[in-house]
Amino acid sequence: GQNIDQPTEMTATEGAIVQINCTYQTSGFNGLFWYQQHAGEAPTFLSYNVLDGLEEKGRFSSFLSRSKGYSYLLLKELQMKDSASYLCAVRDGNYQLIWGAGTKLIIKP
């Protein structure tokens, strides 16, 4: 079966750096997405990786290793507004988007 694993919850301090990991086993691979979702709101797109390596976008970076079935989302200079769930989603060989359960990130002052 297809599966995406992420930690359920993480806690970090305002101003610090946090890395949220995602591992996946899917039938084929056509890209990996990270979304941010605040409670009661829609997921919003953060980043997209299809080739190995690091994609940087401001305070957020995302890394992909296709051979390891592994990605991480790196958040720098954490702000209180970064408290949210972070969803990893993989497009499989049929271009279906497979979603992880999300990592709830709690930022403490």
Add this chain to the structure above:
Amino acid sequence: EPEVTQTPSHQVTQMGQEVILRCVPISNHLYFYWYRQILGQKVEFLVSFYNNEISEKSEIFDDQFSVERPDGSNFTLKIRSTKLEDSAMYFCASSRDRESTPLHFGNGTRLTVT
């Protein structure tokens, strides 16, 4: 920036009733989706729609559900004979293509079945 809009934001209905959830995708997008998220759980795929027909559907999307694009802008999800377990947030999403572009989500409709 263009966005996906969904109406209503909240819908309360009695068990057994039919509901129609409405969505207006981004105008130049070609792929449309419905997802649901039960409170505290993961996002679940329901159905994708392209070129005026269903392209993929999940096991959740049984005969109780149907989708329609009645005109050039609206995309609807109909749930017949609602059950208590249909209570969830329903998200509409659209994308320009199915390969590299991300899905853009609407703000969702919170459906409560009593």
